[in-house]
Amino acid sequence: MSKPPPRRKKTTRVASGKPKPATDSAKKKPSRQDEPASVTIDVSAVEVPELTPEEERDRLNLERRVERAFYEAGKALMELRDRRLYRSTHKTFEEYCRDRFGHSRQQSNYLIAAANVYENLTTNGCQNVGDGNLTTNGSQILPSSERQVRPMVQLKPEQQCVVWQQAVEQAGGKIPSGRIVKDIVDQIRERTKIPNPYHLGEICVLVPKDNPDLRGKAGYWGAIAHVGDYSCTVQCWDGDYTVKIEHLKSLELLEEDCQFMQQLCLRLRQLHSLAGRDEAVDWLLQGLGKQAKPYLSSLQAKLLTAVEREYKIEWKRQK
Structure with missing residues (x-):
């Protein structure tokens, strides 16, 4: 006997709980009651009082x-x-x-x-x-x-x-x-020709700016040795530099401070002129040559004196 063909299961759609989207025709227009109420706020102008004569x-x-x-x-x-x-x-x-x-x-x-x-x-x-x-x-x-x-x-x-x-x-x-x-x-x-503002003996700092001759000399200080119309010659610890006035900046020191730094510059120049000096001397010279201050610390003074003694340099303060 031939078997009867298997029966197909019937599929039934289950209605979901979600409501069907309403059609355009079914959409309701919001009524006036649904619209947010408009509020009118009265802002009163605040009057800023003028300053009194005393104020x-x-x-x-x-x-x-x-x-x-x-x-x-x-x-x-x-x-x-x-x-x-x-x-x-x-x-x-x-x-x-x-x-x-x-x-x-x-x-x-x-x-x-x-x-x-x-x-x-x-x-x-x-x-x-x-x-x-x-x-x-x-x-x-x-x-x-x-x-x-x-x-x-x-x-x-x-x-x-x-x-x-x-x-x-x-x-x-x-x-x-x-x-x-x-x-x-x-x-x-x-x-116009504005007079050179610097004077002999004044202590100034070199300002290289765009001057290639002063490259690496930023911060060097020295005493004015010559005053020209638009330039000055400055005596620094390692030599003389003739520069325009825009490459100088005065320290505006008192006369006694200028005299101290002039004497210090001469001492440094004398050490710099020594042939075959130790590298440590150059370190000291470069440090003091960029320290634009009218005084030495206690240690700096001792180091400078010790180096002068080492090279048998007798220094007496000049008046």
């Missing part, structure tokens, strides 16, 4: 103090230096400035020089303006930072006034930046 005076006084901050600092540092009011705690003004104020003597010198320029501008009334163009100090447009006057430090008082007036005009009647002042000083140097 105006206070603001003017505070602005003046901010503007004059670098000037007051420079004048105070000048008195501390000139009267040597640091002598009870420190041997040198440089050490005092570093420990007390956290900056170098050079920074102090910048502030002192800037204070002199500021005082000149205010004394001579170099930039008076009309009532319609008053600045915060009420009558003059004056510097508000040391960097704005640094390029004018080496100029004569009357030249400082001219430069500052031109800088204010170029800045549109506002306080000019240091770059604007420097550009005007450079232009004046090109047009």
Whole structure:
């Protein structure tokens, strides 16, 4: 007997619990009740009260103090230096400035020089303006930072006034930046012969910039031995260098400090002239030749004296 063909199982679809997507026609348009309610917020204007006459005076006084901050600092540092009011705690003004104020003597010198320029501008009334163009100090447009006057430090008082007036005009009647002042000083140097600001015996640092003859000499200090129209000859520990004034930076030392460094330079030059000297001598010379400070530490002084004794060099301080 032949077997009957197997029966096929019937498959039935199971209705899922998910609702069928509604057709476009079945979609309902949102009613007004479904839309979020719009809220109207009333903002009242806050009236800023004008400054009272007393507040105006206070603001003017505070602005003046901010503007004059670098000037007051420079004048105070000048008195501390000139009267040597640091002598009870420190041997040198440089050490005092570093420990007390956290900056170098050079920074102090910048502030002192800037204070002199500021005082000149205010004394001579170099930039008076009309009532319609008053600045915060009420009558003059004056510097508000040391960097704005640094390029004018080496100029004569009357030249400082001219430069500052031109800088204010170029800045549109506002306080000019240091770059604007420097550009005007450079232009004046090109047009007119500004006297060489350096003098014999002054201690300066070499600034190589783009001068190939000074390559590797950055930081070398020396004493001015000759002053020309636009250049100077500087005596350093390893020789003489004749450079333009833009390749020099004065340390602005007191006369007694300059004399100390002049004597030190002669001592270093004498050691440098020794033939067959030990390499350790060159290390000492290079170290002291780049240390632009008007003093030696106790150890440095002992080392220098020991080397001089080793080579039988008797050195007596010259007057």
